[in-house]
Amino acid sequence: MALPRADADQLARQGLDALRNRDGARARAIFDRLAVEAPADVPRPWLPLAQACRLIGDAPAETEALQALLREQPRNLAGLLLMGDRKRLDSDDRAATVFYTAALNQAAAMREVPASLHPLLRQAEAFKQESAARFAGHVEAAVGGLHAGRVAQSVDLLLGRRELHLQQPSMFYFEGLPQRPFYRRDEFDWVAELEAATPAIRAELEAVTEGFRPYVEGDPNRPLPNNPLLDDPAWSALHLWRGGEIVAENADRFPVTMAALAKLPIPRIAGRSPMALFSRLTPGAHIQPHHGLLNTRLICHLPIIAPPGCALRVGADTHEWREGELVTFDDSFEHEAWNRGTSTRTVLLFEIWKPEIAPDERADLTRLFEAIDAYGPPMVDQG
Structure with a gap:
C-alpha cells in the first residue's frame, strides 16, 4: 500500500x-x-x-x-x-x-x-x-616489439596516440578506394626522371621574377571562401596549366618544366585538368586544415626550394619537404601546411589519377566530371 x-x-x-x-x-x-x-x-x-x-x-x-x-x-x-x-x-x-x-x-x-x-x-x-x-x-607488454607498419599504426589508434582520419572530399567521393594519406615514391616508375630534373626546374624558377598570384582568390559571382589567406600573397601560385589549358605567358618561360610535366600521367579532363603550378609559401604562412574536392586523384609536390621549418600534415602524418624528393598524397584527407622557417618554400604541384582506379573507370569519371562542369563554372580548390 x-x-x-x-x-x-x-x-x-x-x-x-x-x-x-x-x-x-x-x-x-x-x-x-x-x-x-x-x-x-x-x-x-x-x-x-x-x-x-x-x-x-x-x-x-x-x-x-x-x-x-x-x-x-x-x-x-x-x-x-x-x-x-x-x-x-x-x-x-x-x-x-x-x-x-x-x-x-x-x-x-x-x-x-x-x-x-x-x-x-x-x-x-x-x-x-x-x-x-x-x-x-x-598492451605494450603483451605485444611489444611490433614492427612499424599497419599493425603498429593501428595500435597507436587504439591507444589514442594517433587520430583516425578518413577521406572526406568536399565535392565527389569515389567508393572503394584505400584510405591512404601518402603514397611512396617507389610506387611510380616516372618519379626518378622527374626528380632528376629538379636543378633545371629550379634554374627556370629563379629566372622568373613575376607571375605569382594569391593561391586563394575571391570570385565576385560566388560567396567568398572562409580562408584567412584569401587574396594573400603569403600563399601564392604561378600556373602553368589551369582548368585544362596551358597558361601560355607562364609556360613559355618554363620549357624544361613543361617538358617534364608532359611525360607524367596527369588526367585529361576538359575544363579541369591538366593542372600544374608552382606553389609558394612565405615564412610565417599557415594553410589551415581543409579537404580537397575529390578522392579520385593524388596531389604531387616536387619540392624545388625546401628550407627547414616547412611541413605538410595529411591526416595523422606529417612530412617535411626535402628538395628534389617527390611527395604524393591524397588531399581528400584533412591536411594543412606551414612555413615556420626564415625563407620561402616553393613546390611544383600537379595531380595524377589514383593508381587503384582502372582505365575504364577513369574514362567514366572523365565524362562525369566534364558533365558536372558543363552545368556551370567548375568548383575550384580554395584551401
Missing part, C-alpha cells in the same frame, strides 16, 4: 538528514521503504539509496540502486559518475572508463553542471588518464 504523499515527503527529508549525518543504516532503511511504498507519481529514491549503501559498505546493493536509476534515467549525470566510481572501487577499469566517459560527455552537453559534481568530474578525468596509461602498458 502506498504511503500518503505528505508521509512520503517527510520520510524523504528524514532520509536526507540521516545521509548528511552519515547514518547510513537509518538512511538505507528509509529509502528502501520509500522505494517500495512511495506514491506512484513520486520518483524512486535510487540515488540517495545508493549513497546510503555506500556509507554502510554494501557494494552490491549500491550497484543495484544505481542500475535502477540509470534504467529510468540513462543520462543522469550523478548516477553515471557514482557508477563509474563504484566500478573504480571494484577494480573494473574498463567499466569505470565507460561510465566516466558517458558522464563527461553528458556534462559537456549540459548548460550548467551542479557545483557539487565538479570534484567527481575532475576525478573522472584523472581516472581516465591513469587507466589509459595502465592499458597502454598492458
Whole structure:
C-alpha cells in the first residue's frame, strides 16, 4: 500500500538528514521503504539509496540502486559518475572508463553542471588518464616489439596516440578506394626522371621574377571562401596549366618544366585538368586544415626550394619537404601546411589519377566530371 504523499515527503527529508549525518543504516532503511511504498507519481529514491549503501559498505546493493536509476534515467549525470566510481572501487577499469566517459560527455552537453559534481568530474578525468596509461602498458607488454607498419599504426589508434582520419572530399567521393594519406615514391616508375630534373626546374624558377598570384582568390559571382589567406600573397601560385589549358605567358618561360610535366600521367579532363603550378609559401604562412574536392586523384609536390621549418600534415602524418624528393598524397584527407622557417618554400604541384582506379573507370569519371562542369563554372580548390 502506498504511503500518503505528505508521509512520503517527510520520510524523504528524514532520509536526507540521516545521509548528511552519515547514518547510513537509518538512511538505507528509509529509502528502501520509500522505494517500495512511495506514491506512484513520486520518483524512486535510487540515488540517495545508493549513497546510503555506500556509507554502510554494501557494494552490491549500491550497484543495484544505481542500475535502477540509470534504467529510468540513462543520462543522469550523478548516477553515471557514482557508477563509474563504484566500478573504480571494484577494480573494473574498463567499466569505470565507460561510465566516466558517458558522464563527461553528458556534462559537456549540459548548460550548467551542479557545483557539487565538479570534484567527481575532475576525478573522472584523472581516472581516465591513469587507466589509459595502465592499458597502454598492458598492451605494450603483451605485444611489444611490433614492427612499424599497419599493425603498429593501428595500435597507436587504439591507444589514442594517433587520430583516425578518413577521406572526406568536399565535392565527389569515389567508393572503394584505400584510405591512404601518402603514397611512396617507389610506387611510380616516372618519379626518378622527374626528380632528376629538379636543378633545371629550379634554374627556370629563379629566372622568373613575376607571375605569382594569391593561391586563394575571391570570385565576385560566388560567396567568398572562409580562408584567412584569401587574396594573400603569403600563399601564392604561378600556373602553368589551369582548368585544362596551358597558361601560355607562364609556360613559355618554363620549357624544361613543361617538358617534364608532359611525360607524367596527369588526367585529361576538359575544363579541369591538366593542372600544374608552382606553389609558394612565405615564412610565417599557415594553410589551415581543409579537404580537397575529390578522392579520385593524388596531389604531387616536387619540392624545388625546401628550407627547414616547412611541413605538410595529411591526416595523422606529417612530412617535411626535402628538395628534389617527390611527395604524393591524397588531399581528400584533412591536411594543412606551414612555413615556420626564415625563407620561402616553393613546390611544383600537379595531380595524377589514383593508381587503384582502372582505365575504364577513369574514362567514366572523365565524362562525369566534364558533365558536372558543363552545368556551370567548375568548383575550384580554395584551401
